[in-house]
Amino acid sequence: MQCRIADHKVKCIDCGGCYRVLPKHPGAIIPAKDFLKEHVVHVTKHDESRVGVKFDADKPDWSLLPLGAVEEVVKVMSFGAKKYTRGGWKELPNAEDRYLAAMFRHIKAHRSGEEFDDESGLPHLAHAATCLVFLLELRK
Numbered sequence: 001m002q003c004r005i006a007d008h009k010v011k012c013i014d015c016g017g018c019y020r021v022l023p024k025h026p027g028a029i030i031p032a033k034d035f036l037k038e039h040v041v042h043v044t045k046h047d048e049s050r051v052g053v054k055f056d057a058d059k060p061d062w063s064l065l066p067l068g069a070v071e072e073v074v075k076v077m078s079f080g081a082k083k084y085t086r087g088g089w090k091e092l093p094n095a096e097d098r099y100l101a102a103m104f105r106h107i108k109a110h111r112s113g114e115e116f117d118d119e120s121g122l123p124h125l126a127h128a129a130t131c132l133v134f135l136l137e138l139r140k
Contacts, residue, residue: 072129075126076126076130077130079120090137095138096138099131099132102127106128106131
């Protein structure tokens, strides 16, 4: 498959999608597999005269985060906020040792075949992930 470039625009032979290529490749004919994401941006089908460029290739791609798993962590945090205090996890004395211990207790329970925590009814892995999130945040 090749894409033809004219006036800094690319029309894909297979899909017909309209793209603009940054000035690195004007006038070239290049196999589509050789285009780097950093050099190609999508043009909206509604108005092909409007072309946007966003230099975000080196920034974290938040779309990779699995939101279902994050939601389980948020459920554990909501349970904890009701049981204790909202944000109280930040003020826990000896937090690193205590969160590591709690994380391993939840992992052990999971590995022993117990999927859900008796008290919260939420997955042990979500509790373990929450402890790990706390540990990561507290290290900042």
